Amino acid sequence: MTTAIINGTQVHVNEEGFLTNYDEWNEEIAKVLAANIGIDLTDEHWKVIRFLRDDFPTQGETATIRRTSTVGGFDIKQLFALFPQKPAKKMAYIAGLPKPRGCV
């Protein structure tokens, strides 16, 4: 099992660095993960992150961009603006969740 030290705290991660234990995440860790990939978290980012965190336990998997848009009510253009290039993976990374499994 791979671990990483984030902000002085040891957490479990996969080989790519995504957290693997839902309960090891907290908002301080999210800020560090975001900064690590060049994102300064604003209120708009936090709304998305909180949706993903709340949605995950109900589905057992991370929301895709499609689900974040249709269920979470977020605009897809805005998701690409907030988390440029690879929004689904960046959102999941910061939220301490696995990459989405769904194709769409």
Next chain:
Amino acid sequence: MNEVTGEVTGPMPNFDNAASDRKFVVICSKGNLDMAYPGLVLANAALGEGLEVHLFFTFWGLDMITKKRMESLQFTTIGNTAAHMPPGPEGAPVDDTAATAMFRKQIADVGVPEVPDFLEQIVASGGHLWACKMSVDMMQLNKDDLYDEVEDIMNASDFIVMSEGAQLLFI
């Protein structure tokens, strides 16, 4: 601005696309409902990976972006052994309404949008839609007949120029 002073020691995902500069082009040439999806799914996935994405609609694929047809694409079991349907009496007329309805339900059940919604998502994600000039001319259509987000009607030479250096997929 939040002051973030922490650091990460451990594996890091690679979110940097600068080195790859990939471009993905899909030629959509089929108007069957089931054959509309492979190109849309892959184009959408490519956008989610930060690639530049273009879809070029030609021949029957033009139905996917023709206003009066794009919402009513049909799925047919004819000639499709993978549909697992018993053959009807030879020469009998075939009604694909039920097969199409079932296909639409199966697609919806896995959270995948209808074709027009999917195109909207692809455009919102930064994808580009182009119509084939020869097909538009053959079917006696014009730009107004096409989905509003189609950027332009493109001839074969324009397509060759546009797709330079791209990974190309013909469907």
